[in-house]
Amino acid sequence: MQQQSESGPDQVPGASAEQNGTLDISHRGEAMPDFTFADPSGRTLRLTELEGKPVLINLWATWCGPCVVEMPMLDELAGKYAGKLRVVTVSQDMQGAAKVAPFFSSHPFKHLEPWMDPDTNLSFHYNTGLLPTTVLYDAKGKEVWRMIGAHDWAGARTDAMLAETLAGK
Numbered sequence: 001m002q003q004q005s006e007s008g009p010d011q012v013p014g015a016s017a018e019q020n021g022t023l024d025i026s027h028r029g030e031a032m033p034d035f036t037f038a039d040p041s042g043r044t045l046r047l048t049e050l051e052g053k054p055v056l057i058n059l060w061a062t063w064c065g066p067c068v069v070e071m072p073m074l075d076e077l078a079g080k081y082a083g084k085l086r087v088v089t090v091s092q093d094m095q096g097a098a099k100v101a102p103f104f105s106s107h108p109f110k111h112l113e114p115w116m117d118p119d120t121n122l123s124f125h126y127n128t129g130l131l132p133t134t135v136l137y138d139a140k141g142k143e144v145w146r147m148i149g150a151h152d153w154a155g156a157r158t159d160a161m162l163a164e165t166l167a168g169k
Helices: 065-080 097-105 121-126 156-166
Strands: 003-005 022-024 036-038 044-046 055-060 086-091 133-137 143-148
Touching: 055 065, 055 121, 065 086, 086 097, 121 133, 133 156, 143 156
Parallel strands: 055 086
Antiparallel strands: 003 022, 022 143, 036 044, 055 133, 133 143
């Protein structure tokens, strides 16, 4: 597996060196999985229907400290690249809406939606063994890279990591 260690000034605030994510490109070119998720109100989202623009899928859970730290940064990223990048956060909480709805109610996210995967299908699919895991897909639904572990989504490194995909290359 090709991995690039994540380090430097774009670390998640409060994260130790062990919590920095690993950039993994070993799955580059693999197709986006065809999974469907729901939000607490029952509205559904099928991942493969998102093809046409780049998609950043983030697996997280309410009990995962680094995941919770990332959520405001992901919300900001979604706003910064609105119309160019879809940021999809998918909770891996097995209690589903019982955990996710209160979490979203207590956080003022402007761009994130409370998608849930209580059967943890995405965790099994990506098989990283770690939350958070975040995967970037290009507009054709092909994997570009995955970040395994915490990452500073507000840092300059993120813009560099997204640049080629957002330019359509």
